Amino acid sequence: MPQFVFEPVKLPPEAVKLRTEVRAFLGEERAKGSFVPAVGSMVEADEAFSQKLGARGWLGMTWPKQYGGGERSTLERYVVVEELLAAGAPALCHWIAERQSGPQILRHGSERAKAMILPEIAAGRCYFAIGMSEPDTGSDLASVKSRAVKADGGWRITGRKVWTSFAHRAHYIIALVRTSGTPDQRHHGLTQFIVDMKSPGISVRPIYNLYGGHDFNEVTFDDVFVPEDMTVGGEGRGWEMVVSELAYERSGPDRFMSSYPLLVEAIDELGRDPQPMQAAEVGRLVAHLATLRRMSTSIAGMLNDGKSPVTEAALVKDLGTTLEQEIPESVRKILPIEARGLPENSAYSELQQLSQMQCVSYSIRGGTREILRGMIARGLGMR
Ligand SMILES: Cc1cc2nc3c(=O)[nH]c(=O)nc-3n(C[C@H](O)[C@H](O)[C@H](O)COP(=O)(O)OP(=O)(O)OC[C@H]3O[C@@H](n4cnc5c(N)ncnc54)[C@H](O)[C@@H]3O)c2cc1C
Structure with missing residues (x-):
C-alpha cells in the first residue's frame, strides 16, 4: 500500500535569523497599535501593512528578482507566513495573490502578465480573488458553467461566481471558465483567465457571513473581454492549473x-x-x-x-x-x-x-x- 512520507525538515540558519527579524517587526507594529491580533488566518486587511511587508522583501520572496522577488527559499517564506499567522497580523490584502495567484502566474502566465503583475504583488500593492466556485459548483469544479467565447484579440466571459473572497477589493480575479465542450465533458475544455476587476461588465455583490462580516461576494461576468495573453497555462488547461494551485492553497x-x-x-x-x-x-x-x-x-x-x-x-x-x-x-x-x-x-x-x-x-x-x-x-x- 502506498504510504505518506513526511521527511523532517531542518530550517536553514538564514530562516532562523529571518524569524527573529520578522518577530521584532511584528512586535514593534503591535506596540505602535497598528494592529490587534485576529483569528481566522488572515481576516483583517490593511494595505499599508501589506506594503510594509513588500518594502522589507517579505512578499514574493521565492520569485526571481526580475519580477520583484527575492530569490529566497520556500522555507524562508514559510517562516514569514508562520510569524504573520502566529501574530494574527492584518495580511489579508496580499494573501491570495502572494500565496497562490502569483506563483501560478510565475509558472504559467504570459511574459506580459508576469512583468505587469508580479512586481506589484511583491510590493504589496496588487490583490487577487479566486473565481472557482459557482452557485451550483463548489466541490465538483469540473462542472463550472461560466463560459468564454473567442473574440477579436481575446475572449469574452459570461457567468457567475460565488463565495469569492476579497473580490470587493481585489485588482484581479483568476476565473475558471469553460472555453469548449459541455459540462459533461468534465475536465476538458476549461481555461483559467486573469481578469482585471475594472473590466466593463464585471459586477460584485457582497455576501455577508454568519457574524455580519463582508468577506466574500458574488461576481457576475457579463460579456467581459479578456486579452488573449491573460490565460493561466493557455486554453484548455484549466483543470490542470486548478489542481496544481490547490496544493499551494492547502499546504x-x-x-x-x-x-x-x-x-x-x-x-x-x-x-x-x-x-x-x-x-x-x-x-x-x-x-x-x-x-x-x-x-x-x-x-x-x-x-x-x-x-x-x-x-x-x-x-x-x-x-x-x-x-x-x-x-x-x-x-x-x-x-x-x-x-x-x-x-x-x-x-x-x-x-x-x-x-x-x-x-x-x-x-x-x-x-x-x-x-x-x-x-x-x-x-x-x-x-
Ligand atoms: C470562508 C470561505 C471562503 C471561500 N472562498 C472562496 C473563494 O475565494 N473562491 C472560490 O472559488 N470559492 C470559495 N469558497 C467556496 C468553497 O471552496 C466551497 O464552498 C467548497 O468547495 C464547497 O462547495 P459547495 O459550497 O458548492 O458545496 P457542495 O460541493 O455542494 O458540497 C456540499 C456538501 O456535500 C459534500 N460533497 C460534495 N461532493 C461530495 C463527494 N463527491 N463526496 C462526498 N461528499 C461530497 C461536501 O463535502 C459538502 O459537505 C469559500 C468558502 C468559504 C466557506
Whole structure:
C-alpha cells in the first residue's frame, strides 16, 4: 500500500535569523497599535501593512528578482507566513495573490502578465480573488458553467461566481471558465483567465457571513473581454492549473494556525498555575500543533524541491482544520468566559467569540473535509 512520507525538515540558519527579524517587526507594529491580533488566518486587511511587508522583501520572496522577488527559499517564506499567522497580523490584502495567484502566474502566465503583475504583488500593492466556485459548483469544479467565447484579440466571459473572497477589493480575479465542450465533458475544455476587476461588465455583490462580516461576494461576468495573453497555462488547461494551485492553497500554515492567537491568549489568561485538567488540555493541543507544524514544514521542503505534494497537502489540511475547529471548543470548556467572570471585551473573550463563529468555515474553504478524505483515500490506493 502506498504510504505518506513526511521527511523532517531542518530550517536553514538564514530562516532562523529571518524569524527573529520578522518577530521584532511584528512586535514593534503591535506596540505602535497598528494592529490587534485576529483569528481566522488572515481576516483583517490593511494595505499599508501589506506594503510594509513588500518594502522589507517579505512578499514574493521565492520569485526571481526580475519580477520583484527575492530569490529566497520556500522555507524562508514559510517562516514569514508562520510569524504573520502566529501574530494574527492584518495580511489579508496580499494573501491570495502572494500565496497562490502569483506563483501560478510565475509558472504559467504570459511574459506580459508576469512583468505587469508580479512586481506589484511583491510590493504589496496588487490583490487577487479566486473565481472557482459557482452557485451550483463548489466541490465538483469540473462542472463550472461560466463560459468564454473567442473574440477579436481575446475572449469574452459570461457567468457567475460565488463565495469569492476579497473580490470587493481585489485588482484581479483568476476565473475558471469553460472555453469548449459541455459540462459533461468534465475536465476538458476549461481555461483559467486573469481578469482585471475594472473590466466593463464585471459586477460584485457582497455576501455577508454568519457574524455580519463582508468577506466574500458574488461576481457576475457579463460579456467581459479578456486579452488573449491573460490565460493561466493557455486554453484548455484549466483543470490542470486548478489542481496544481490547490496544493499551494492547502499546504500552508494558514490551514492549521487559524485559532493559534486564541490559544496563546488562553494560555496567558490561564497564567502560570493552571489546574491539572487545564494544563493537560493545553498540552494536548500544543502537541497536535507541533505535529502538524512538522508535517507542514515537510511539505514546504517538498515544494522547495520542486515536488507537488497534492495528497500530503490534503492530509495536512484535513487534520489542520480539525484542530483549528477543536481549539475554540476546547478552550471554551477549560476557560469559559462567563464562569471566570472575564470581561466581554478582553482580548481572550473577543477572540473566543469570533473563533466560535468563524471556525465552521475552516473545513469548507479550500476544499471540504469529505473531498479531502476522498483524495487521501485515493492517495492510499483505497479507491
Ligand atoms: C470562508 C470561505 C471562503 C471561500 N472562498 C472562496 C473563494 O475565494 N473562491 C472560490 O472559488 N470559492 C470559495 N469558497 C467556496 C468553497 O471552496 C466551497 O464552498 C467548497 O468547495 C464547497 O462547495 P459547495 O459550497 O458548492 O458545496 P457542495 O460541493 O455542494 O458540497 C456540499 C456538501 O456535500 C459534500 N460533497 C460534495 N461532493 C461530495 C463527494 N463527491 N463526496 C462526498 N461528499 C461530497 C461536501 O463535502 C459538502 O459537505 C469559500 C468558502 C468559504 C466557506
